[in-house]
Amino acid sequence: MTSDPSPHATTLPKARTGIDGFDDVTYGGLPAGRPSLVCGAAGCGKTLFATTFLVNGATLFDEPGVFMSFEERAEDLAANVASLGYDLDGLVAAGKIVVDHVKVERSEIEETGEYDLEGLFIRLGYAVDTIGAKRVVLDTIETLFAGLSDAAILRSELRRLFGWLKDRGLTAIITGERGEGQLTRQGLEEYVSDCVVLLDNRVEDQITTRRLRIVKYRGSAHGTNEYPFLIDEQGISVLPVTAADLSYEVSNEVVSTGIESLDAMFGPGGLYRGSSVLVSGSAGTGKTTISGHMVEAACARGERCLSFVFEESGEQICRNARSVGLDLSRHVDSGLLRFEAARPTLYGLEMHLARMHRDIEQFRPHLVVIDPISALRGPEVELQATLLRMVDMLKSRGITAVFTSLRTDGAFGQAGDLGLSSLMDVWIKLQDIEANGERSRTLYVIKARGMSHSNQVREFQMAATGLKLVDAYIGPAGVLTGTARVVQEAQEEAAELRRRQESERRKREVVRRREGIQRQIAELRASLETAEEEETLLLGEDAQRETQLAGGRSDIARRRSAAE
Amino acid sequence: MSPGGPDAPNPAEYQLRLFIAGTSPRSQRTIENLHRICRRYLAGRFSLAIVDIYQQPELAEVDQVVAAPTLLKLTPLPVRQIIGDLSDEARVLRGLGIFSPPGGGDEPGR
CATH class of the missing domain: 3.40.50.300 (P-loop containing nucleotide triphosphate hydrolases)
Known part of the structure; x- marks a missing residue:
C-alpha cells in the first residue's frame, strides 16, 4: 500500500x-x-x-x-x-x-x-x-x-x-x-x-x-x-489524501458516453478514461438520465460501475431509466452495477466520503457516479477539501467519475465562489430554456480538458428510444429550441422554398432571354449569309461581263487588223 | 457464610498466598514482616503459600496479581489484595480484616 x-x-x-x-x-x-x-x-x-x-x-x-x-x-x-x-x-x-x-x-x-x-x-x-x-x-x-x-x-x-x-x-x-x-x-x-x-x-x-x-x-x-x-x-x-502531489498516470483511452451525439461533441469522440465529469443542471434537466447512459455504456463494455445515489433508491433509478430505453437492472443482476443509496443526512459529509472510499476500494469500479454531489452538505471549506480528496482518489485509480450537481453555476454552496467545477475535467451543463410557453432541454459542454469540443448548444430530447441531441437553431433570430425551433425551421424552409422558386424563375427568364438573343443571332446570321451570297453572285456577274467585254474588244481588234 | 457457622470467638482459617518477585531485599523484608504479623495475630490460624512469580508466572494471571509483592487473603471472604512490603502493620491488619467486627457487616444467624 x-x-x-x-x-x-x-x-x-x-x-x-x-x-x-x-x-x-x-x-x-x-x-x-x-x-x-x-x-x-x-x-x-x-x-x-x-x-x-x-x-x-x-x-x-x-x-x-x-x-x-x-x-x-x-x-x-x-x-x-x-x-x-x-x-x-x-x-x-x-x-x-x-x-x-x-x-x-x-x-x-x-x-x-x-x-x-x-x-x-x-x-x-x-x-x-x-x-x-x-x-x-x-x-x-x-x-x-x-x-x-x-x-x-x-x-x-x-x-x-x-x-x-x-x-x-x-x-x-x-x-x-x-x-x-x-x-x-x-x-x-x-x-x-x-x-x-x-x-x-x-x-x-x-x-x-x-x-x-x-x-x-x-x-x-x-x-x-x-x-x-x-x-x-x-x-x-x-480516508487519506492519496495523491497530494497530483501525480497520477493519465490514460489516453477514450470511452464513449453512451450517447452518440454527445460523443460527437468531443474531439476524440468520447471522454478520456479516468476523467471527472460534472453534469450540472437544475431539477428535471436529465442529469440522472445522462449518467444512466454512461453507466449503460460502461456496463456494456463489461466494466464495473458503482453508483452512489442520495435522492433515489437504486430500483427507482432502474425503473426510471427504462422509460428512456435503458435496462440497468440486468447489470445489477449480473453484478456489474452496484447502487449505494443513502440519505445525505445519514452521516456527516466526511463519513459519506469515507464510506464511498471504502466501497470503491472493495468494488474496484471503472466508473463511479455520485448523484447528486450537491446533496452533500457541510461547511464549504470542508466540502472542497474532501471532494478534492475524493476526486484525487478516483483519478489516482483511473476511475471515470460522473458527478451530478443541482447547482447550475458549479459552486458548492448557496453563496460560494469556491468551485466544484475547477476540480472537474469535463463540465456538461444542462439548462432549461423556457420560451413561448414551453420548456426545452439544452446541453452544452463548458469545458473538456485536453480535447477540442463543440462550443454549440444542443437541444436534447428524451424519448423511449433513448437520448438524442439535436442541433439547436442558431440564426438571425437567436438560439431557438423546442417548438420555436420547429416553427422557425418551418418558416425557414418556406422562405427557402420561396427563394428557390424565385431563383428558378429568374434562371428561366435568363435562359429565355439568352435563347431570344441566340435566335436573333441566328436570324441575323442567316440574313448575313444571304447578303454574302448575293454579293458573291454580283461580283461573279461583273467579272463575267468584264471578260465578255474584253473578249469582244479583242475580236473587233482582230477583225480590224485583218481588214487592214 | 453457612448458617450456624462458627461464632465470633471461633478462629477463622486464614488462607494466605504471598507473591514475591525473586529474592530481592524487598521480598526478604516482606516475608519477615508477614511472619512477624502472623506470629503475633494469627498464630496457628493460618496457612501460607509463597509464590515466586518469576518461577511460576502463570499463577500471576490466575490470581490477578499486578504489583509485587502482593499478599492475597483467600479466606475469610472477601478476597483481599494487600500490596507492598507489609511495613504498615495497621493497614495489613485492616486488609486481613483482623480488627474489624467479626464476620464484617453480614453477621450470620442474627
Missing part, C-alpha cells in the same frame, strides 16, 4: 496495521518495535483501533499479539469485536492472540508499603513468550491510576514498562483517555514519545464525524491533517 515511497519510509522499520488508509497516512504503519500512543475521548474507537491492529497482525502479517485489557473482560471484548467479524476467541484458541484482563479494584486492595508492578511485567512477559508475540496492546493502562494510589510509583513503573516493551522489540499500542489540557489524563504522551495518534469524535449539526490525526511520529514523515475515519461492520477505514 505504500504507493508513495518517501525517503523516510525505508529508514524506520514499520509495522503495518492493516487499517485501510492508516498505513498510507503513516507511510507504512506504526513504528515497529516501539510503543505508540492512541488517545481520544470516550467512545472514539481506541479499543477498536487497537484490536484491529492486533487481529490484523495475527491474521494478515503473522505477528501474534497480546491484548492486555485493563477495562473490559476478555469475553466482553470478544463480543464487542465480533460485530466487526473478528473471531477473537478463535484466534485465542489458535494461539495467535492472548487476552489478559487485568483487574485492579481499589476497594479490594490495601497498600502497605513499597511495591512495584513486577506482577504486571511478568504477566505480560509470560503472555508474550507463550505465543511469541510481536504486538502488544495495553488498553487503557491509565486505569491503574484509579486502582492504585501511589502515582509516583505508577509513573516510574510505566516509564519502565515502555522501556521494557522497546527492549523486547514489541510493537505496542497504548491507549489513553483524553485529559484536560493534555492528550491523556496522566500525561502518558511524555513517556510514549515515538508516535502519538489522536482519535476524535465530533458532533456538528447533530452529525457525528470521527477524525484521526497523527500528532507526532518521531523519525518519519506522516500526514499531518485530520483524516475522517469510519467504523462500521467492516472495521475501521481512514
